[in-house]
Amino acid sequence: MKRLYKIFQTLLSTYYAYMLEYRAELLLWALSGCLPIILMGVWTQAAQGGAFALTSAQFARYFLAIFLCRQLTVVWVIWEFEREIVEGKLAFRLLQPLDPVWHHVWSHIGERFARLPFIAVIIGLFILLYPSAFWIPDAGTLALFILVSICAFALQFLIQYTFAMFAFWTEKASAIQELWFLFHLFLSGSIAPLEVFPPGVRQVVEFLPFPYILHFPASILTGLPVDYLRSFLIMGSWAGIFYAINRYLWRKGLKQFSGMGA
Amino acid sequence: MYPVAIKEPGLKGTIEHFFKRTYKEIHAVQDVSFEIQPGEIVGFLGANGAGKTTTLKMLTGLIHPSAGSVTVAGHIPFRRESAFLRKITLVMGQKQQLIWDLPAMDSLQINAAVYGLSDRAAQARIDELADMLSLQGKLTQPVRKLSLGERMKAELLAALLHEPQVLFLDEPTLGLDVNAQVAVREFLREYNQRFNATILLTSHYMADITALCDRVLMIHQGKLIYDGSLDGLIEQFAPCREVHVELAYAYHKAKLQQYGDVQSIDGSSVRYLVKPELLTKTVSQLLADLEVVDLAVSDPPIEEIIGRVFQVGQVH
Incomplete structure (x- = not known):
């Protein structure tokens, strides 16, 4: 346990330093996640002229929260893993007594810390532009939001890392992720809140993993009604399913691995 | 042993490869x-x-x-x-x-x-x-x-x-x-x-x-x-040393062959293969008779030695 703590501490400080080397890119990456801010403008305008489940101010807060959730849960492990397989770099990782996944986990966490100041600046700017989006959640809500965001990141990571396992068989496993992203975009609540979906569709979508990555934490932060028990159960179930598939594919994949390019 | 996908060249091969992949088993070792x-x-x-x-x-x-x-x-x-x-x-x-x-x-x-x-x-x-x-x-x-x-x-x-x-x-x-x-x-x-x-x-x-x-x-x-x-x-397989000579100008091939087994001539650059017992004598003669700019003695490339082993066939 002590050894693992030391490893994680070293990985975090190293990958944080590594990510800070890319500070200019970090700003651009943070800006590239600004789609919810654009949609905020669209939906707040729409809400002023029609009857929707959310008010104009609720839409503004919701999309600001979605922006934050996207920044906190962004994952790119599939592209990294694919590159490591194709370039043979996975070989070095496999020769160390540590599951290679930890390098990816801590590089993501390190990046998240490096990204935080940029997220804060962007949120500050948009609150200036949309003062109606400003609100201060209470400490309990904030704590719950942070906890759920960590769970959402873990689920997002697990899903993408599971797709990444297909890189053992196909050199372009990221194509699976790109197809998945299409569903994620619509069903996670990043284009429109689930509250505006037809009730039948919403009922089905709530059993899928997508809403628990963005809509669930965003709803907590903005004070929209949430069924906590059911949400945590569905989220946990999907995490369990993907974890089991992931470990199965990992074991199978290692047997398949030919050390391509190594 | 591992499978390798085989593709024929050209558009026809590409289309066939897209619809039906054929694999060949390779014995790597x-x-x-x-x-x-x-x-x-x-x-x-x-x-x-x-x-x-x-x-x-x-x-x-x-x-x-x-x-x-x-x-x-x-x-x-x-x-x-x-x-x-x-x-x-x-x-x-x-x-x-x-x-x-x-x-x-x-x-x-x-x-x-x-x-x-x-x-x-x-x-x-x-x-x-x-x-x-x-x-x-x-x-x-x-x-x-x-x-x-x-x-x-x-x-x-x-x-x-x-x-x-x-x-x-x-x-x-x-x-x-x-x-x-x-x-x-x-x-x-x-x-x-x-x-x-x-x-x-x-x-x-x-x-x-x-x-x-x-x-x-x-x-x-x-x-x-x-x-x-x-x-x-x-x-057994590389009983010779390689002598690489850079000359001031290109000599006639017949003249160069007087000094040993010429492997290649590239303008004023000549490569000899010389037996170890003749190395000192050959190098001295080259330096005395020709206008030498540079001279280097080395082992033949390992690929050459390996090549010879392959020519001879299985050993030991």
């Missing part, structure tokens, strides 16, 4: 049996694609042999047990494990933590290896700012931090200049003596093999065709 004692340095020779890297991958546990058995330091490599991974290391001249944009020290700290070295033990080990590799002061510079030779040395340091007993080195001097090659060779020799480490080394540079290995294994088309002393191999 076959009938390769050998045993290496602790503390030995063994050279692993073979032309490109002969099966050297595949064998190294099997020995390190990266790939699973479809038949036969492998044991390294008392472990079955493919199980990748922690105790096994702590005993071995793999260095590949054409690959790097150090993080490119950070100083090597950051990558070394990760390795130290992964192998469970205390801060003090890790620092002592880094100091010792940095001293052996003349890398003092270089480890705090970003890896991308290091020269190729320094980077290779830093890679060696990272790979040896956990004091492995068995070293698998795949072209560790690839692309290095002569000085850096010599430094890496000397380091490996010293490391082997100081820690009684076992080393299996592949290299296309004959000088690496001659400087380090008393024993060589030779592999051809996936089969082991020679296992014995290096002297025996060289005497």
